Amino acid sequence: MAITEFLLFILTATLGGMFLCGANDLITIFVAPECFSLCSYLLAGYTKKDVRSNEATMKYLLMGGASSSILVHGFSWLYGSSGGEIELQEIVNGLINTQMYNSPGISIALIFITVGIGFKLSPAPSHQWTPDVYEGVRCYIVGSHPSETKSIIGASVAKRITLI
Numbered sequence: 001m002a003i004t005e006f007l008l009f010i011l012t013a014t015l016g017g018m019f020l021c022g023a024n025d026l027i028t029i030f031v032a033p034e035c036f037s038l039c040s041y042l043l044a045g046y047t048k049k050d051v052r053s054n055e056a057t058m059k060y061l062l063m064g065g066a067s068s069s070i071l072v073h074g075f076s077w078l079y080g081s082s083g084g085e086i087e088l089q090e091i092v093n094g095l096i097n098t099q100m101y102n103s104p105g106i107s108i109a110l111i112f113i114t115v116g117i118g119f120k121l122s123p124a125p126s127h128q129w130t131p132d133v134y135e136g137v138r139c140y141i142v143g144s145h146p147s148e149t150k151s152i153i154g155a156s157v158a159k160r161i162t163l164i
Helices: 003-021 026-044 051-081 088-097 104-121 130-136 145-163
Strands: none
Touching: 003 026, 003 145, 026 051, 026 145, 051 088, 051 104, 051 130, 104 145
16 A cells, blocks of 8 residues: 555544544444544555454454444434434433433443443453454554544543533
8 A cells, every 4th residue: 555545544543533522413423433443444454465464454343343333233222212312412301301311221222332332442351352453463553543542532431421
């Protein structure tokens, strides 16, 4: 790949992170990390002829796809429990007005959302895939990209916690 493609992937990932930090609805909260993740998969597979890089990219892509599906399933539970709202403040208001905040559906939604974000961040129970991916990817990508992912998602989660 050329340097222009590499820089384009870095800039698109940065743009996805910026959108995530300013997101206020479920659609943007899902699409922005997916933009970031897609660029991560492409950067992980930057060296096409390296077998370890291809294996790492495939593991990263499969775990990212599984975590994205779990995350969107949690969002669908939250969307259904709140009465069809997508804005975060409207979801909170809808749950309070309909007394649904103690329902099992909200617990299921929060579990799915936590697990989906957990696989993206790779904390202790869901980190088995991380060493394999980091071993197969080039050093200059591993050196910067995981810290960016964790800091962007951490800042976004901290913003959401302070809003609620």
